[in-house]
Amino acid sequence: MNIETRKRELVKEFSPLIEKTTKVSKIWMAILVAIILVGIYSFFVQLFKGHEVTGMRDNVVWGVYIINFIFFVCLSYSGAFISGILHFFKTPWKNSISRIVEIITVLSLIIGPIFILLCIGRLDRLHYLFLYPRIQSPITWDIIAIMTDLIGCFIYLYLTFIPDFAILRDHSDDAPKWRQKLYKFLAIGYQDTESQRETLHKITRTMSAMIIALAIVAYSVLAWIFSLTLQPGWNSSIFAPYFIIAGLYSGVSVIIIAMYLIRKYYHLEHYIRKVHFVSGGIILLILSLLYGYFTFSEYFSRWFSHKTHDTNLLNTLFTRYFWEFVFANYIGVLVPVVILFFKKLRTIKSITFASIIAILGLWLNRYLIVVPTLETPYLPIQDTRAEFVHYTATWVEWSLSFAGVAAFILFFILIMKLVPIIPMSGIIDNERSSKVKSTLTKPVTES
Amino acid sequence: MKRNIFKKATSISFILALLFSISTFSQELTVDDYKLSFSFKTIKKFDNSRVLEVTFIGKNREDRKDKIPVYDAEIKFFNIVNGEEILLGTAKTSNEGIAQLILSEKQKYLTDSDGYINFTARFEGSETLDSEEEEILVKDLQLHLELKEIDSVKTIFVKAFTIDSLGVETPVEELDVIISIEGMLSKMKIKEGTIENGEIEFELLQNIPGDIDKNFTVYAQILDNDEFGDVIQKQTVNWGTFTKIASEDENKLWSEAAPIWMYIVLTILLVGVWANYVYTVIHLIKIKKEGKNLELSNKE
Numbered sequence: 001m002n003i004e005t006r007k008r009e010l011v012k013e014f015s016p017l018i019e020k021t022t023k024v025s026k027i028w029m030a031i032l033v034a035i036i037l038v039g040i041y042s043f044f045v046q047l048f049k050g051h052e053v054t055g056m057r058d059n060v061v062w063g064v065y066i067i068n069f070i071f072f073v074c075l076s077y078s079g080a081f082i083s084g085i086l087h088f089f090k091t092p093w094k095n096s097i098s099r100i101v102e103i104i105t106v107l108s109l110i111i112g113p114i115f116i117l118l119c120i121g122r123l124d125r126l127h128y129l130f131l132y133p134r135i136q137s138p139i140t141w142d143i144i145a146i147m148t149d150l151i152g153c154f155i156y157l158y159l160t161f162i163p164d165f166a167i168l169r170d171h172s173d174d175a176p177k178w179r180q181k182l183y184k185f186l187a188i189g190y191q192d193t194e195s196q197r198e199t200l201h202k203i204t205r206t207m208s209a210m211i212i213a214l215a216i217v218a219y220s221v222l223a224w225i226f227s228l229t230l231q232p233g234w235n236s237s238i239f240a241p242y243f244i245i246a247g248l249y250s251g252v253s254v255i256i257i258a259m260y261l262i263r264k265y266y267h268l269e270h271y272i273r274k275v276h277f278v279s280g281g282i283i284l285l286i287l288s289l290l291y292g293y294f295t296f297s298e299y300f301s302r303w304f305s306h307k308t309h310d311t312n313l314l315n316t317l318f319t320r321y322f323w324e325f326v327f328a329n330y331i332g333v334l335v336p337v338v339i340l341f342f343k344k345l346r347t348i349k350s351i352t353f354a355s356i357i358a359i360l361g362l363w364l365n366r367y368l369i370v371v372p373t374l375e376t377p378y379l380p381i382q383d384t385r386a387e388f389v390h391y392t393a394t395w396v397e398w399s400l401s402f403a404g405v406a407a408f409i410l411f412f413i414l415i416m417k418l419v420p421i422i423p424m425s426g427i428i429d430n431e432r433s434s435k436v437k438s439t440l441t442k443p444v445t446e447s
Numbered sequence: 448m449k450r451n452i453f454k455k456a457t458s459i460s461f462i463l464a465l466l467f468s469i470s471t472f473s474q475e476l477t478v479d480d481y482k483l484s485f486s487f488k489t490i491k492k493f494d495n496s497r498v499l500e501v502t503f504i505g506k507n508r509e510d511r512k513d514k515i516p517v518y519d520a521e522i523k524f525f526n527i528v529n530g531e532e533i534l535l536g537t538a539k540t541s542n543e544g545i546a547q548l549i550l551s552e553k554q555k556y557l558t559d560s561d562g563y564i565n566f567t568a569r570f571e572g573s574e575t576l577d578s579e580e581e582e583i584l585v586k587d588l589q590l591h592l593e594l595k596e597i598d599s600v601k602t603i604f605v606k607a608f609t610i611d612s613l614g615v616e617t618p619v620e621e622l623d624v625i626i627s628i629e630g631m632l633s634k635m636k637i638k639e640g641t642i643e644n645g646e647i648e649f650e651l652l653q654n655i656p657g658d659i660d661k662n663f664t665v666y667a668q669i670l671d672n673d674e675f676g677d678v679i680q681k682q683t684v685n686w687g688t689f690t691k692i693a694s695e696d697e698n699k700l701w702s703e704a705a706p707i708w709m710y711i712v713l714t715i716l717l718v719g720v721w722a723n724y725v726y727t728v729i730h731l732i733k734i735k736k737e738g739k740n741l742e743l744s745n746k747e
Contacts, residue, residue: 135705135713144713148720155727162734188731189738196734203727210723217716 003428004170010427011171014420017266018168019175024265025413032410039403042396043118051121053396058381060374060391065119067366068401071250072112072408073146073222074243077215078251079105080153084212087160087204095426096271097280099419100258102157104251107411109150111404118400138224145218152214156207158186162200163425166190182418219244226369232309233302233373242294249287250362253355256280258412260352262421271422274348281351285340288358292333295365299329309378316372320390324364332361478575481505481515485579487568490677491588495552499524499535501568503579504544516544517576524548525567527582528557532567562586562611588619588675592667594651594684601651601686603638605667608645618645622669628655629664629681657687 021029046053056063083101086094120126133140165187172180190196220240227239236242256277263272302310317325336354339345371391381388393401483505490498501522507513517540524535535554538546546568556564563584572578591606605624608616622642626649627634638649657663662685669678 135709136701141713144717148717151724152720155724159727159731187738188735189742190734191738191741193737193741196737199730199734203730206723207727210720214720 003432006428006431007167007424008171010420010424011167014422014424015172015175017420018417021417029410029413032406032413035399035406036403036410039400039406042399042403046118046396046400047123053394055392055394055397056119057388057391058384059377059389060371062119062370062374063391064367064393064397064401065115067363067370068404069112069115069119070222070366070370071363072108072115072404074219074247075251075254076105076107076109076112076153077149077219077222077244078247078249079108079255080149080156080211081215081248082251082255083156084208084210084215087208088212095423095430096273096276097255097259098160098426099421099423100262101255102160103412103415103421104254104258106150106153106157107408107415109146109153110411111408113146113150115400115404138221138228141221142218142225145214145221149214149218152207152211156204156211159200159204159207160423161419162187162190163192163197163428164419164423166192167424167428168419216244219247231373231378232307232313232376233369236298238294238298242298245287245290245294246362246365249284249291249358252280252284252287253358253362256284256352256355257359260348262416263348266416266421268422277348277351278346281340281346281354284336284351284355284358288333288336288340292337295329295333309376312376313372316376317368321368321372324368328361328364328368332358332365476507478505480508482508483517483576483579485568485570485581487566487581487583488671488676489566489583489585490679491590491675492679493681497550497554499548499550499566499568501538501540501546501570501581502544503540503546503570516540516542518542518544520544520546520570520573520576522546522548523569523571525569526556527565527567528559531557533557535566556587558587558612559584562609583676585676586674588669588678589616590667590669590678590680592665592680592682594665594682594686596686601653603649603651603665603667605642605647605649605680606645607642607669619675620644622672622675625666625668625670627666627668629666634666634668651686654688655686657685657689659689661685661687661689663687 054063054065079101083098083105086098086101117123117126129140129143133143165183168175169180169183169187172183175183190200220243223240223243226234227236229235259272259276259280263269299314303314335357339350339354375390483503486502488500490500492498503517503520503522505515505517507515520540521537522540523537526533526535535550536548538548540546558564563586565582565584567580567582570576570579586609589606589608589610591604593604593606595602595604603626605626607619607622607624609619610616619642624640624642624647625636626638626640627636629635637652640647640649651665655663662683664681664683667680669675671677
């Protein structure tokens with residue numbers, strides 16, 4: 001079949017996903033916008049009344065904002081890492097999930113740092129970070145890492161979008177004019193010639209390798225913000241690899257959940273198949289075992305060394321945060337392990353359920369890393385009120401947190417309205433390469 | 448219940464000590480359970496002053512480890528010759544049960560015909576505690592310490608003699624002396640020997656650590672001698688070595704400027720990454736140019 005005809009067919013196949021918005025989608029988008037609006041209201045409440053409206057006080061100066069920041073940033077790094085791996089090693093089934101991963105990467109990297117801004121009490125002094133940076137501080141490293149990584153991820157995402165923009169430019173005759181103009185602008189004159197294709201493949205491959213390295217560096221820097229302090233529960237030499245494993249664990253889980261939702265609501269069973277879920281499930285199983293091992297190693301060494309402040313922290317975890325600890329470190333690890341270990345249990349729904357459990361467990365794990373440590377400081381703060389010692393998030397924090405999640409989903413849907421979630425160029429590339437293979441093997445078999 | 452027989456300060460202090468003694472929690476103890484120890488000694492110091500020291504403590508008759516100091520007890524110190532008592536001074540025992548009287552170099556003492564000075568320490572007693580008295584007879588020993596470097600050998604010379612009423616010096620015999628060096632917490636013994644004919648010399652060890660100016664202090668000590676009591680002499684000498692204590696490196700991350708390597712590593716990393724971004728953008732421009740050319744040629 002002619003490639004141009006095939007491209008036209010693909011555009012025809014995917015254009016309903018892009019151009020038409022179902023009633024369910026509209027309701028969903030309205031709900032998401034409502035959640036975001038509540039979040040914006042909360043933001044203004046916090047802006048005018050100060051951090052008094054949050055649960056953060058003298059002892060616990062970091063709350064759910066920083067937990068969301070870690071969660072989203074880790075999600076992004078793991079997305080970048082996975083995406084880089086998929087591209088660099090030319091994974092055969094990558095086409096169906098690569099765009100999901102890329103969008104997750106960029107969106108979480110945009111939303112994550114917003115939470116750190118919500119954490120800052122004096123936003124009017126934010127520019128001091130750039131005017132008077134201390135190069136010795138892990139916070140400065142993190143700012144540099146996040147900004148560099150964000151730009152890198154944007155470039156990388158854009159590179160993977162170019163061939164699809166070109167296809168949409170050439171074959172969206174029925175699309176509105178603004179959309180056609182936008183595709184033309186974003187396609188930067190890509191005509192899918194041999195040399196253009198080669199150049200694009202070359203730079204995408206280089207960027208994918210760069211993204212893997214960047215993700216590892218940025219992950220480690222994020223972990224060092226905690227582990228380079230002497231705080232009990234944070235000062236750990238394995239925090240950087242632990243964060244990488246935990247991030248990948250959450251990343252793979254979110255990808256599986258996204259795959260499930262996209263497959264179900266956009267009826268993409270033909271492209272997102274059970275094999276993708278099973279492969280993702282096996283990766284999740286390996287990561288859950290690694291994550292469980294790191295978690296055990298981390299808490300075991302603290303328990304065994306029996307240092308006073310570590311013991312105090314562990315006592316807090318086993319009393320005040322008992323159920324959270326059990327969910328984060330037992331249920332959040334063991335349930336996915338059990339579901340994913342047995343072949344019979346590996347159905348699409350069960351794998352997705354295991355991913356949801358893993359995500360909730362990981363979010364709680366982050367909570368247990370941040371809050372109990374701040375509640376058990378080395379030096380007790382004098383004359384502090386009893387209600388200041390313990391942290392409980394307020395409605396302002398929760399609404400902003402949910403607004404972040406809602407924004408993530410909403411932007412995801414909007415990006416899916418711009419380009420197909422399954423890369424058309426990838427399908428064409430696959431078909432082209434299989435055609436080449438068949439022409440190469442034909443004479444051999446015939447002879 | 449304890450007997451309410453202690454009225455004077457000394458007695459009250461002793462009974463308070465009894466009350467707060469750990470062993471009293473198990474059983475009720477009285478003064479009678481303690482045997483009082485009243486020991487007296489004299490120390491002639493390097494500036495020729497003399498210390499008269501009494502240690503006054505109660506020792507549990509059954510439990511040797513249980514010792515309680517008698518504090519705030521007034522001790523009188525006398526110099527006695529032929530029944531004539533000259534009060535040298537009084538001192539009260541401290542919380543540790545020690546009373547000290549320091550007599551200056553100028554203090555004159557009466558001696559007997561053999562040249563002995565009779566020092567007597569006396570506690571006159573209270574309603575509950577009996578009086579205590581102890582005397583010691585010592586001769587006034589002149590102990591001289593000299594440090595000389597002879598043919599590059601660092602040598603310690605110790606001279607010991609007595610002076611009679613006519614001013615005649617008499618060298619002492621068979622007197623044990625200890626040479627030590629002052630350390631941070633206590634004196635470190637380095638040599639010991641016996642003075643013969645009023646003299647002894649020691650060769651000093653090499654490379655003894657001194658202070659920052661390479662100084663250290665050498666002590667010559669006569670301890671618990673029946674004839675002279677305790678006599679101490681000291682000299683400070685510039686014969687030591689000074690080893691600079693390796694101080695911990697400052698944490699460079701807390702300084703104003705970061706270490707150079709950090710700037711270099713960060714620069715290399717950032718330049719590497721951004722060079723790749725630039726490389727990508729350059730190639731994107733190439734793709735765009737090629738596309739434009741194709742578009743133009745198609746139009747033509």
